[in-house]
Amino acid sequence: MSDRIKKFLSSGTLFVWFCGTAVAASLLMVGGVLLLIMVNGLGFFWPHALVEMTLTDGTRVLGELKGEEVIPHSATPEFPEGKTRVRLKVGNRDLYGLDFRWVDTEHIASADSPKDVAAFERREWGNFYGRIREVSRGEDVVATGNQEGWKALQPLIEQANDLQEEIEHLQRDVIGDINFEIEGTRLRIRELELRGQDDAREVAELQAMTSQLETQYHKHVETLRALSRQLDEYSVLLVETNGQEKRLPVGQIVKALRPNDMDFFEKILRYFMNFWSVLSEEPREANTEGGISPAIFGTVMMVLIMSVAVVPFGVLAAFYLREYAKQGLIVRVIRIAVNNLAGVPSIVFGVFGLGFFVYAVGGTIDNLFYPEALPTPTFGTGGILWASFTLALLTVPVVIVSTEEGLSAVPREYREGSLALGATKFESMLRVILPCALPGILTGLILAVARATGEVAPLMLTGVVKLAPALPLDHHFPFLHFERKFMHLGFHIFDVGFQSPNVEAAKPMVYVTTLVLVMVVIVLNLSAVALRNYMQKKFKASAV
Amino acid sequence: MRRFVLANATRRFFSKGIVSLSFIVLAVGIGSAGQSWAASDSMVDPAWKDYTQVSGVSGNLNSIGSDTLNNLMTLWAEGFRKEYLNVKIQIEGKGSSTAPPALIEGTAQLGPMSRQMKAKEMDKFEAKFGYKATTFPVAVDALAVYVNKDNPVQCMSMEEVDAAFSKTRRRGHSVNIDTWGKAGLDGNWKDTRVSLYGRNSASGTYGFFKKKVLKKGDYKDEVKEQPGSASVVQGVTEDRGGLGYSGIGYRTSGVRAIRLSAKSGDGCFDPTFANASAGKYPLARFLYLYVNKAPGKPLPPLVAEFLKYVYSKAGQHIVIKDGYFPLPQTLIMKKLGEM
Numbered sequence: 001m002s003d004r005i006k007k008f009l010s011s012g013t014l015f016v017w018f019c020g021t022a023v024a025a026s027l028l029m030v031g032g033v034l035l036l037i038m039v040n041g042l043g044f045f046w047p048h049a050l051v052e053m054t055l056t057d058g059t060r061v062l063g064e065l066k067g068e069e070v071i072p073h074s075a076t077p078e079f080p081e082g083k084t085r086v087r088l089k090v091g092n093r094d095l096y097g098l099d100f101r102w103v104d105t106e107h108i109a110s111a112d113s114p115k116d117v118a119a120f121e122r123r124e125w126g127n128f129y130g131r132i133r134e135v136s137r138g139e140d141v142v143a144t145g146n147q148e149g150w151k152a153l154q155p156l157i158e159q160a161n162d163l164q165e166e167i168e169h170l171q172r173d174v175i176g177d178i179n180f181e182i183e184g185t186r187l188r189i190r191e192l193e194l195r196g197q198d199d200a201r202e203v204a205e206l207q208a209m210t211s212q213l214e215t216q217y218h219k220h221v222e223t224l225r226a227l228s229r230q231l232d233e234y235s236v237l238l239v240e241t242n243g244q245e246k247r248l249p250v251g252q253i254v255k256a257l258r259p260n261d262m263d264f265f266e267k268i269l270r271y272f273m274n275f276w277s278v279l280s281e282e283p284r285e286a287n288t289e290g291g292i293s294p295a296i297f298g299t300v301m302m303v304l305i306m307s308v309a310v311v312p313f314g315v316l317a318a319f320y321l322r323e324y325a326k327q328g329l330i331v332r333v334i335r336i337a338v339n340n341l342a343g344v345p346s347i348v349f350g351v352f353g354l355g356f357f358v359y360a361v362g363g364t365i366d367n368l369f370y371p372e373a374l375p376t377p378t379f380g381t382g383g384i385l386w387a388s389f390t391l392a393l394l395t396v397p398v399v400i401v402s403t404e405e406g407l408s409a410v411p412r413e414y415r416e417g418s419l420a421l422g423a424t425k426f427e428s429m430l431r432v433i434l435p436c437a438l439p440g441i442l443t444g445l446i447l448a449v450a451r452a453t454g455e456v457a458p459l460m461l462t463g464v465v466k467l468a469p470a471l472p473l474d475h476h477f478p479f480l481h482f483e484r485k486f487m488h489l490g491f492h493i494f495d496v497g498f499q500s501p502n503v504e505a506a507k508p509m510v511y512v513t514t515l516v517l518v519m520v521v522i523v524l525n526l527s528a529v530a531l532r533n534y535m536q537k538k539f540k541a542s543a544v
Numbered sequence: 545m546r547r548f549v550l551a552n553a554t555r556r557f558f559s560k561g562i563v564s565l566s567f568i569v570l571a572v573g574i575g576s577a578g579q580s581w582a583a584s585d586s587m588v589d590p591a592w593k594d595y596t597q598v599s600g601v602s603g604n605l606n607s608i609g610s611d612t613l614n615n616l617m618t619l620w621a622e623g624f625r626k627e628y629l630n631v632k633i634q635i636e637g638k639g640s641s642t643a644p645p646a647l648i649e650g651t652a653q654l655g656p657m658s659r660q661m662k663a664k665e666m667d668k669f670e671a672k673f674g675y676k677a678t679t680f681p682v683a684v685d686a687l688a689v690y691v692n693k694d695n696p697v698q699c700m701s702m703e704e705v706d707a708a709f710s711k712t713r714r715r716g717h718s719v720n721i722d723t724w725g726k727a728g729l730d731g732n733w734k735d736t737r738v739s740l741y742g743r744n745s746a747s748g749t750y751g752f753f754k755k756k757v758l759k760k761g762d763y764k765d766e767v768k769e770q771p772g773s774a775s776v777v778q779g780v781t782e783d784r785g786g787l788g789y790s791g792i793g794y795r796t797s798g799v800r801a802i803r804l805s806a807k808s809g810d811g812c813f814d815p816t817f818a819n820a821s822a823g824k825y826p827l828a829r830f831l832y833l834y835v836n837k838a839p840g841k842p843l844p845p846l847v848a849e850f851l852k853y854v855y856s857k858a859g860q861h862i863v864i865k866d867g868y869f870p871l872p873q874t875l876i877m878k879k880l881g882e883m
Contacts, residue, residue: 503778
């Protein structure tokens with residue numbers, strides 16, 4: 001018997017089982033997290049059915065059913081499992097004060113899903129659930145009744161959305177350009193003044209340009225006002241389920257749906273449309289509604305800048321440590337220090353980034369190169385460049401370690417062969433060793449990207465904001481604006497989940513943002529993996 | 545799937561409907577006895593003025609300060625940007641304590657705070673500039689004490705709230721309230737522990753609550769300090785025995801804001817607009833914007849216009865939208881006069 005146990009133990013089968021269990025447990029955990037996020041996040045886009053309930057006190061409730069729970073300690077002889085209650089998203093925040101409501105199941109006298117109720121997604125105050133009483137143009141009523149109104153409203157909403165797009169284009173592109181130029185000339189004038197070269201002619205020219213631009217600006221603003229008035233031309237009188245009325249300009253409605261009247265395919269279509277609009281739109285209502293596109297953009301761009309910064313530094317450091325430095329006590333100490341750096345809490349890097357990059361480096365840059373903009377800081381405040389550099393510092397140990405691993409895996413014969421053929425040390429390193437070590441370097445990059453994408457704490461100190469007025473990349477020279485503050489998916493999750501009032505309504509947004517963040521991490525990682533495979537293939541071929 | 549849940553719920557109801565009918569009358573009374581915060585209309589002061597644009601406003605505006613005001617500032621910024629397309633506004637909200645250093649260092653022109661500046665902070669400001677920071681109240685908040693939606697407690701006196709949150713009990717309540725039984729509940733609530741949720745010490749809400757309720761006493765060590773007002777509400781939602789404090793703007797359907805009385809034996813008042821403006825609710829407070837204004841000199845046009853926007857009809861409607869209470873026009877006129 002004991003022999004068999006001994007044999008079993010020495011055979012290593014137990015160890016295999018251990019390893020298998022560990023792998024299974026990790027996979028389960030990853031799967032569980034993904035499943036949780038997907039279950040909570042993906043449901044958000046589905047056009048949920050609207051339920052209209054009549055309560056026993058005669059009032060009515062209309063909304064989306066959002067869950068059911070057993071009331072704690074409510075078990076009675078008739079209800080051995082306890083009574084239940086349902087949670088409804090009733091919307092109409094401007095009328096009710098809250099978006100959600102709990103209704104005890106025993107208070108529901110009847111419930112059904114009428115086909116004629118509609119959900120209106122509004123630009124402000126969240127959703128409105130109800131019916132249409134009349135559609136009017138100014139004072140004149142165009143259509144009365146729910147059915148007529150619904151028909152009349154559809155083209156109006158489309159028209160309003162087109163108008164809204166035009167307004168946004170005017171605001172962002174046309175007026176944005178003019179403002180950019182005005183600011184540029186203002187800074188130019190200020191610069192000339194500071195240098196003491198304010199020769200009257202040039203300044204006068206610039207000022208003339210400014211006033212010309214300002215005239216243009218005012219002209220466009222007038223157009224904008226006219227368009228906005230056009231938006232408010234039509235209005236719709238809505239009525240909630242208990243008969244309370246609410247007048248709304250059609251321009252306030254993003255979209256109107258009758259989810260109970262939609263078939264399965266329409267719903268699927270709508271699902272993907274909703275998904276796309278969250279990915280592509282700008283946030284509204286202090287980030288709790290609308291899309292997350294600036295946050296996606298900010299996250300990806302920050303990671304790219306970080307990669308560009310971290311790889312050269314990490315690779316050079318690793319080459320020096322492995323190839324040039326005399327192996328000894330100092331190198332060992334440095335290695336230990338690098339490894340320890342990987343364990344420093346990220347917020348510490350954030351504090352360092354704030355003190356060193358933002359205040360010291362950024363402040364100096366401002367004094368030297370942007371004195372005309374002061375006291376408004378240009379680089380002397382958090383920005384995407386400083387955030388990326390801080391993250392680069394955070395991830396540089398990972399790149400160093402894995403590059404060193406890659407270098408140590410290069411066979412000795414390669415180096416010797418290269419040197420024997422007459423190449424210098426530098427040449428053999430560049431032509432032979434670097435290509436062989438590339439997979440290791442890129443593995444380091446993959447790990448660095450994965451770590452950097454999920455990091456939030458240091459960013460909060462070095463340039464992430466709740467709402468950034470402009471993207472760090474646009475069509476204005478020099479295209480990349482490293483000094484700008486940016487939005488980030490991780491911070492967006494923190495902000496919407498923990499800081500926004502009406503946290504109930506914002507909760508699905510948290511899961512959606514998490515889902516998108518995970519997807520961004522996966523896409524970034526996969527592209528790094530693809531790059532690695534491509535490189536591997538290429539160098540294998542060229543090495544032969 | 546939703547349909548299924550509902551069908552299930554209604555079927556259960558109908559099968560037992562007759563029996564439960566007798567409960568209903570009773571239960572409706574309790575169920576809806578909550579708070580009917582009427583809609584926004586009752587808070588609107590007809591005297592508010594529309595905002596009028598002026599020319600020559602452009603540039604960058606930075607705001608650093610309170611997280612209670614974070615959302616409100618963002619909403620104002622969104623509205624203000626519609627008036628002036630050439631203005632860029634950046635908002636950071638990590639706690640009221642971050643506002644004074646930002647104003648002193650000049651990294652922000654606006655310092656939103658959910659409490660007044662402490663004397664020490666004001667002294668530092670004065671040491672740098674030679675004059676005091678100017679304060680503008682921009683909204684009214686009723687700091688609400690939240691319990692889980694299932695908690696039947698209706699009213700607590702300030703002494704009781706102090707005895708629940710503080711280990712020093714400066715208000716002199718005789719017992720330490722650590723179970724709901726000691727706050728007057730019975731049944732299965734009697735031995736349920738009071739689980740406390742509060743804010744972190746950088747928050748102005750933390751300071752205000754400590755000053756007003758605890759009379760500058762100490763918080764208990766078991767208060768779970770949360771990074772944001774919304775997480776206090778989240779905590780109380782998930783925790784049946786939860787008790788926490790946060791701005792009234794953070795109310796959700798998972799929690800209930802209880803009525804408070806200034807002294808035990810006094811009348812209890814809901815944290816409503818009417819009670820807050822009549823001074824009956826004991827924890828009403830102003831939310832402030834601090835700015836750097838040299839005496840005798842006008843404010844920078846950008847800051848001045850932002851304040852005017854906040855004090856306009858549109859600005860005060862945004863206050864209502866965010867769940868806080870707006871200011872009466874009389875106060876607004878006074879403050880605009882000071883500008």
